[in-house]
Amino acid sequence: MMAYATQMEAARLGIVTPEMEIAAGDEHISAEQLRALIAEGQAVIPKNKRHQIGHPKAIGRMLSTKINVNLGASRDCCNIDVELAKVQEAERLGADAIMDLSTFGDTRAFRRTLAAQCKAALGSVPIYDALVYYNKELAEITSDEWLEIARIHAEDGFDFMTIHCGMNQATAARFMRNRNRITNIVSRGGSLMFAWMQMTGKENPFFEQFDELLEICRKYDVTLSLGDACRPGSTHDASDATQVEEMITLGELTKRAWARDVQVIIEGPGHMPLNQIASNMKLQQTLCHGAPYYVLGPLVTDIAPGYDHITSAIGGTVAAANGAAFLCYVTPAEHLRLPNEQDVHDGIIAAKIAAHAADLAKNIPHASDWDDEMSKARQEVDWEKMFSLSIDPEKARKIHDENPSEIKDACTMCGEMCAMRNMNKILNGEVVTAK
Template sequence: MIYTTQMDAAKKGIITKQMEIVAAKEGMVVETLRELVAQGKVVIPANKNHTSLDPEGVGEGLRTKINVNLGVSKDCPNIEVELEKVQTALDMKAEAIMDLSSFGKTEEFRKRLIEMSPAMIGTVPVYDALGFYDKELSEITSEEFLQVVQKHAEDGVDFVTIHAGINKETAEVFKRNKRLTNIVSRGGSLMYAWMELNQKENPFFEHYDELLDICEKYDLTLSLGDACRPGSIHDATDASQIKELMILGELTLRAWERNVQVIIEGPGHMAINEIAANMTLEKKLCHGAPFYVLGPIVTDVAPGYDHITSAIGGAIAASHGADFLCYVTPAEHLRLPNLEDMKEGIIASKIAAHAGDIAKNIKGAREWDYQMSTARQQLNWERMFELAIDPEKARRYRQESMPEHEDSCTMCGKMCSMRNMNKIMEGKNLNILREDE
């Protein structure tokens, strides 16, 4: 039977090769996965032209996935440096990489990235439009914006961020409800500026059906961007954010009618006590579509440590239903991240994702921790390193400060609670000040 997209196949009762791979990775019955894809509650971003892809699922009942942002910019245009980051991100098992390139040899970088990456690839086509056409923002036409999406789809991109929810209606709500940090989404601010400069409707909203034509042809997953995501905890859960979310819910239903897979993007900066309610709102207003969050960053006062502020918010978000975490690095708000920043951001996001999976009772999540606790009880250092989320760092820390007695560490030495309890529980004598007899 012929099908156009993963969702189309799922609705027709067809189990695709990609569904089989994802079900095996998740330990899920493939028929259950097919039903979730048919309902739009799970997406499998898998562009027909991304031949190196090892597919992953994002959504209800699956492990929380993480995304790594990379790409060349005007100030940092070196493709080879970014490709080194790509390889490291792949080695660290990131499930997705977003190419946010905005200057220089963007097409070359994108094609090389797609060719080498088994991880799903995302882009924000509006970033690429100015360099692609060598035009100022106001001079780009609606048709040209869509042509850039078409080009990214042809190249094999698996999902695209499209800020279609910042339409005239949303813009009026934004104007009436003053914000401290206005519109902080880069793509969202560009679309808002284009609308204001040209006094026209958002081209992605006005020509949404044409956008869906492209997505359906290539099985390009639509990641509906949150132009009005809060850029400060002051602006969180305000009228602009919620109004746009309502529009995104309507656009989701229109996409599903065309069998186009949809992810919803979310905040942003947000106080801890608002996160759970925001996850519930998204799932309700957007009909259970997978939710993709940036953080949320839970305080605005920690530049240089925003991998931590975002991991706190990400863990809470994931535990309350977020499906996909966009990593944040220590360099957030300060500069383009370097390789070490990227590594720290990935590890922080993976910790947050796993913590959320434990709370959601995702299959196998607690078992990982059980195995680590067992290794600690046994003082089995090699097994601990094998199970660690960052084995390299764990091993290095121990090697930098080796204890006198290898069944302990330099924090406690022979006062180690695990060591001493093991001896007592086994009926053995305990010598702390002297050598064991």
């Protein structure tokens, strides 16, 4: 068999890899169809060569919508056992990817634990980790050290890395000229790189030494997630010139990555009014040449702290139905604190609902099978089957059992007036009574 460095190189050589076979089976398409999409950059399989136990998943707008879960320790909440419990919950609920955003503690040991235990695709943001790893002031980190931290994350087996390559001096200058945003730069990694450039006067090393970054990604087959440092952090700031200019730069970097057979996904908003989401997805497809789009939400309103898993699910559904391939979950704790295990649970369920609703809208093969089975179970008033088919079986059962009906084939909403129950009876030739 011909040697290949990355899934994209294999695809371009006409090789169907074992990872493509597995991922294509999940999508109910042929491995050859998936190979063609990967060759064109329209789909990716994030699978670091050193992440031995992962289950390969394909990400692309014409495939089923995938979801990512963010977690990780911070200075104020640094219990690794708690973070590992969140990881286990995420995998139990079927998260497609897990991103470690840790900013405190022995971050490398935690990454290696994740790589050894997790089957989901693993992602990280090396910029965060640089301050922890080097343990020095932001302005003292050198250009070479920024590249080295990316290399370390690749060596640790992480499948995709979000790196804010588009936050260059030109983008920063545009931001400074047009200071009409309410929320400035809300990307944590983007703000750190902006601050580093402002303090040192140097160019973003990930932009300036992009070819070296690509060699790191190519060596380990790390999918490069081009971070949107200028994503809107409020509905007011959505779709402004700073966001669009960075997107143009990300499109240019995408072509350079593809020239080295490096897989790419593009990060997107953020916060965005509902009426702008569809057009933003189309704009990204044009400017970034159809590379898979990875969105945080978008959150469609800014006034719902405690309920941002809902504002995110609304925006995520519209985004995915219009071309986004990958949804980053948002929890009820967004903007408030580090999420706990229940927050993680609620955020995952909301994101999965959004992803599935979008798959129905996109007519993804067999997406409607699940809904059809649930509808049949409802028509048959088969409670156990309804519970098992629920996206959150434990919650569905709990709510039902809190106030059960005396009538076996009904619930306390309708009782003997249950349409399902009465139609079953009358169509079977039985008498329907009001008692």
